[in-house]
Amino acid sequence: MQTKHAHRRYMKLFIPAMALYLFSMIGISFARKHDTLPEPMLYAAAIIPAVFIIIWILGHMRYIHELDEFMQKLQVKAVLFGLAGIMIIATIWGLMEELAGAPALPVFYVVPGFYFIYGLAYIIIAKRAGVKGWGAYL
Amino acid sequence: MKNRLKVLRAERDWSQAVLGDKLDVSRQTINAIETGRYDPSLPLAFKIARLFGRTIEDIFEDKPEESPENISADAKLAP
Known part of the structure; x- marks a missing residue:
């Protein structure tokens, strides 16, 4: 498609x-x-x-x-960045909560956090791959 | 990987979007292949070759990177 x-x-x-x-x-x-x-x-x-x-x-x-395969590759890369980013943040903040008494953040923020990092990663990945403008998304 | 996709497309006076429609891929994918930023999968390479009535080797050139090691190895192999 x-x-x-x-x-x-x-x-x-x-x-x-x-x-x-x-x-x-x-x-x-x-x-x-x-x-x-x-x-x-x-x-x-x-x-x-x-x-x-x-x-x-x-x-x-x-x-x-x-x-298609090329656009899929860009998306998968961005998803991996999103997952890695949110896992790193969750781990760091979780350890700060456990070991330093940092305030607990709602787990609910995981999805918006993931999509924020994924979105930023996709913009950078698409730009580096030469996919510019709205054509990258449409 | 170098390729002749841009030349073949130009010979037929097709835009990247037209070629993309024929291959069922996006214009961005055609652009990425033409500029060498993306090497297509084997099924897509076959599809491209069939569309232009050529072999994959006619369109795509699998040339190893020019490095001193490769050049010296090639020189050793030469008769």
Whole structure:
């Protein structure tokens, strides 16, 4: 499949998944604030936003799978940088928490942290590979 | 790896995007192959060769890096 088609398919999944994630987060935060849900139900409801994040991650995996070999190589490299980066940060911060009493960070930050590092890595990798402008993403 | 993809494409007056469409790859991939930044996989190299009606060796040149060691080894092998 061509890169632009793969990108279109990815965006078709990414935009609704993120919109539903946002709505579910707002809804559950509202429910928690106003005590509209009992605690066991709140636990179950807290998982709902994660479902949309999982859909997004699976969509990203499909996107990489659908790219041609060169674009796939760039994506895989960026994913490796993202994984390595977030593991290094998690290890360093985890040790600081355990050994130096640093404040605990929510585990939830792992996904945005990964995507931030992955995004930066992809921009650099694409630039170094001669893939410039919006053509790198479309 | 050196290749003649740009020349062959120019002979047919195809843009990188057109060639990419024919090979079902992105324009960026064609550009990376032409500039030598990326060596295609064997299946893609075969696909390119079939499209241009050539052999892989006609299009891609697997020339080892020119280094003093290689040059002296070549000289020793020469009759």
